[in-house]
Amino acid sequence: KDSPKGATMYVTLEPCVHFGKTPPCVDAIIKSGIKRVVVCEKDPNPIVNGKGISQLRERGIKVDMYDTKGVVRSINCGFNKWIVEKKPYAIVKIASTLDGKIADxxxxSKYLTGESIRRAVHKMRYRSDAILIGAQTVIKDDPLLDCRLFIQTSSKKPARVVVDGNLRLNPEYRIFREDGALRIILTSKTAYDRKIRLLKRFESIGVQIVPFKTQDGVILIKDILEYLGSMNILYMLVEGGQRVFTDFIDSKEADLLVMNMSPRVFGAGGIGFYSGDREYKFSQLHYLPYESMIFDRDVLISYYREGSDVYGIDRSYSLD
Ligand SMILES: NC(=O)c1ccc[n+]([C@@H]2O[C@H](COP(=O)([O-])OP(=O)(O)OC[C@H]3O[C@@H](n4cnc5c(N)ncnc54)[C@H](OP(=O)(O)O)[C@@H]3O)[C@@H](O)[C@H]2O)c1
Structure with missing residues (x-):
């Protein structure tokens, strides 16, 4: 009674035709005697992309496509992007006041928004493979970047990544504490070659330091994403601060912008989330509104970049 012979199989992604970590799924399906396969998405991987479906059909297995109206596409969005571009899906999460300020x-900027929306953010962290922030946010806020409001203890811990071009940080910050998470500092080659003693201190507590070439002292976001993609990071949550938000907007590398807005105003002295000198019209930035949700007194609004898949927001923000 446990034989799959004659059964129908339901899959979110088209079965593969190649040897990866496992042999081709298509061969196993053919061998099993399964008679029908229902597929939600064609595999965007160029070495599969329709071949799985046609090979099954050639062997007499009925294949039906099932339209989930984008739901499965959003579940797979990290994989879809990574398999084609070899870069993670970048979610830029900004907590701001009504006047667009991220700090007073x-x-x-600590606890700018309420606990309810922060719990949802901790769930987004939990779903991410990595969380990235800039060095100044570490110095200013000394954040933990854990998922404690969503889950107390877990074996899955997203990598914590800090961009620190001049290697100004030291191992005392809380982000570098040892709790089983991968901890990575991205720095310039110049600082890496210069600060050998500091490197040794970081290495002694298991923090990886990765040197990058720079352009006018800046590590390009594209290079950061390519590096993290090479580490099999599929989903990345970007949590600031201003300089990092600005670089992600200017480089057009953010797939999803999530604005968590609190009903406050910080005024002219407050720090905005964008410090660049460019002005973007819609036709230059191409972000479309996706969803809005209320969390007590705060509002979450997300925008996806035209052409990017939409991240499965329901699953990440709802708290059950
Ligand atoms: N409300 C929110 O969502 C939120 C979130 C996070 C932070 N914040 C607030 O934002 C403020 C910090 O923002 P910030 O703009 O000063 O700092 P930041 O973006 O956290 O860090 C900027 C620093 O990180 C390094 N860095 C960042 N990107 C780099 C790159 N591509 N290449 C090389 N180095 C890079 C640089 O260090 P070097 O200058 O040494 O090269 C840069 O000065 C704080 O007030 C914090 O509380 C708010």
């Missing part, structure tokens, strides 16, 4: 005049 003293640079204080």
């Amino acid at each position: 005049r003293r640079g204080d």
Whole structure:
């Protein structure tokens, strides 16, 4: 009674035709005697892309496509992007006031939004493979970047990644504490070659330092994403601060912008999330509104980049 012979199989992604970590799924399906396969998405991987479906059909197995109206596409969005571009799906999450400020005049941004929306953010962290922030946010906020409001203990811990071009940080910050998460500092080659003693201190507590070439002292976001893609990071949550948000907007590398807005105003002295000198019309930035949700007194609004898949927001933000 356990034989799959004659059965129908339901899959989110088209079965593969190549040897990866496992042999081709198509061969196993053919061998099993399964008679019908229902597929939700064609595999965007160029070495599969329709071949799985046609090979099954050639062997007399009925294949039906099932339209989930984008739901499965959004579940697979990290994989879909990574398999084609070899870069993670980048979600840029910005907590702001009504006047678009991410910190007050003293640079204080802690607990700008309420606990309910922060719990949802901790769930997004949990679903991510990596969380990225800039060095100044570490210095200013000394964040933990854990998922404690969503889950207390877990074997899955997203990697914590800090961009620190001049290697200004030291191992005392909380982000570098040892808790089983991968901890990575991305720095310039110049700082890497210069600060050998500091490198040794970081290495002694298991923090990886990765040197990058720079352009006018800046590590390009594209290079960061390519590096993280090579580490099999599929989903990346970008949590600031201003400089990092600005670079992601200017480089057009953000797939999803998530604005978590609190009903406050910080005024002219507050720090905005964009410090660049460009002005973008819609036709230059191409972000479309996707969803809005209310969390007590705060509002979450997300925008996806035209052409990008939409991240499965329901699953990440709803708290069950
Ligand atoms: N509300 C929110 O969502 C939120 C989130 C996070 C932070 N914040 C607030 O934002 C403020 C910090 O923002 P910020 O703009 O000063 O700092 P930041 O973006 O956290 O960090 C900027 C620093 O990180 C390094 N860095 C970042 N990107 C780099 C790149 N591509 N290449 C090389 N180095 C890079 C640079 O260090 P070097 O200058 O040494 O090269 C740069 O000065 C704080 O007030 C914090 O509280 C708010």
